[in-house]
Amino acid sequence: MIKTDALIIGAGPTGLFTAHQLKIIGLDCQIVDNLDKIGGQCIELYPDKPIYDIPAIPECTGEELTQNLIKQLEPFKIKFHLNERVDEVKKDNNNWEVRTSNGTKFSTPNVIIAGGVGSFEPRKFSLKECEQFENKSIFYSIKDKKIFEGKTVTIFGGGDSALDWAVELSKTSKVNLIHRRDEFRGANATVDKVHELTKSGKINLYTKYQLSGIKGSSNLESVEITHENKEVKEFKTDYILGFFGLIMQLGPIANWGLNLNKKTIEVDTEKFETNQKGIYAVGDICTYPGKLKLILSGFHEGALAARACFKLARPNEKYRFEFTTSSKTIKNRLGVKSD
Amino acid sequence: MTKVTYIEHNGKEHTIDVQNGLTVMEGAVQNDIPGIDADCGGSMACATCHVYVKDEWYDKLDEKSEGEDDMIDQAYEPKKNSRLSCQIIVSDKTEGLIVYLPEKQV
Numbered sequence: 446m447i448k449t450d451a452l453i454i455g456a457g458p459t460g461l462f463t464a465h466q467l468k469i470i471g472l473d474c475q476i477v478d479n480l481d482k483i484g485g486q487c488i489e490l491y492p493d494k495p496i497y498d499i500p501a502i503p504e505c506t507g508e509e510l511t512q513n514l515i516k517q518l519e520p521f522k523i524k525f526h527l528n529e530r531v532d533e534v535k536k537d538n539n540n541w542e543v544r545t546s547n548g549t550k551f552s553t554p555n556v557i558i559a560g561g562v563g564s565f566e567p568r569k570f571s572l573k574e575c576e577q578f579e580n581k582s583i584f585y586s587i588k589d590k591k592i593f594e595g596k597t598v599t600i601f602g603g604g605d606s607a608l609d610w611a612v613e614l615s616k617t618s619k620v621n622l623i624h625r626r627d628e629f630r631g632a633n634a635t636v637d638k639v640h641e642l643t644k645s646g647k648i649n650l651y652t653k654y655q656l657s658g659i660k661g662s663s664n665l666e667s668v669e670i671t672h673e674n675k676e677v678k679e680f681k682t683d684y685i686l687g688f689f690g691l692i693m694q695l696g697p698i699a700n701w702g703l704n705l706n707k708k709t710i711e712v713d714t715e716k717f718e719t720n721q722k723g724i725y726a727v728g729d730i731c732t733y734p735g736k737l738k739l740i741l742s743g744f745h746e747g748a749l750a751a752r753a754c755f756k757l758a759r760p761n762e763k764y765r766f767e768f769t770t771s772s773k774t775i776k777n778r779l780g781v782k783s784d
Numbered sequence: 785m786t787k788v789t790y791i792e793h794n795g796k797e798h799t800i801d802v803q804n805g806l807t808v809m810e811g812a813v814q815n816d817i818p819g820i821d822a823d824c825g826g827s828m829a830c831a832t833c834h835v836y837v838k839d840e841w842y843d844k845l846d847e848k849s850e851g852e853d854d855m856i857d858q859a860y861e862p863k864k865n866s867r868l869s870c871q872i873i874v875s876d877k878t879e880g881l882i883v884y885l886p887e888k889q890v
Contacts, residue, residue: 490829562823562830568890571861603857625862630854673864690858692890693823693830708823738825 457485459728459743
């Protein structure tokens, strides 16, 4: 059981800056995120897109913003738990007991949800029959590519993941690549490589087709695809891989007894606290009258939620407001020399 | 004001007056029409405002935005007449537009 003053769910810009604010006022915290990297939507959805409305930063990309926030956190040596989704939040006297998908447990008086629009999950095939083969012959990510050696693999999708794996697996497997249109959204070099491998017969490419059926009993046997013009093809396959990007789902957050409004969590605008004492929501996932889904709003919300955490984490101490320009204590925390 | 008709997957129709200049997505969200999530708020960074445009309307609309098809690849059951409703701007030209909502967005 890990004890901490505050647990932050979500390592996007809001979660990162909230951690900074907690550390500045002398509280410790840890961060959990379902993705395998820090940055949230900035990294997952738009790493290369420029952002123009971060105060005092005329222009930066999602990736640059993330790198700068990580740099700002460097003095604090924050512990991140990546690739873990928070599954359960339970009341335990004055604390919250939090459990992740990997079984990590936390005990904390303060849980700050900075979860954006929920957790990212791979988009799956809509065909119902696919479920029974999931993680056996149908995969949405690859952990061990050895299982595909010498087998027939049918890959669906038109982005980098689909193309990269088509190229990679074509070295040791028979690869069918299927995409719903002629254009691909992957890197140009990879698209060229796929066309080259198609010409040399290493990849069988089918465009304007989509999955329409699968057959098999205990093992997957064949796949059926249908063209835009309704023409149907069926062929044998051992494995099916689907790479349709990630979708955002509120996930387990919906079960924690919080007041929800569509896919957002209702909070007050003093502490950004939810209807549960000690659980806060900041950034895109929170809602209140006048809410703006801007990164700068998340920074403000995190700063206020952090101050609210102080009361529950240090019930016998008085919080004193200080500026980073003048406070000796804060400078010590940052590891910088005071004048 | 321009009339836009949203038809849910179950066939339920909603005809709404949408202010010119708003998007078809905004028209749906502001009028609480179920079936359009618009998680990213209209920045073309998700595919949860996906609609099917009635065939005769599809070619009459302005061309898709750059990158729109890349996002539609990630939508639930994309078809030939798929669009992201956050990229369709309502104007006099779209009077009477009809869009179908998919069974679900995610």
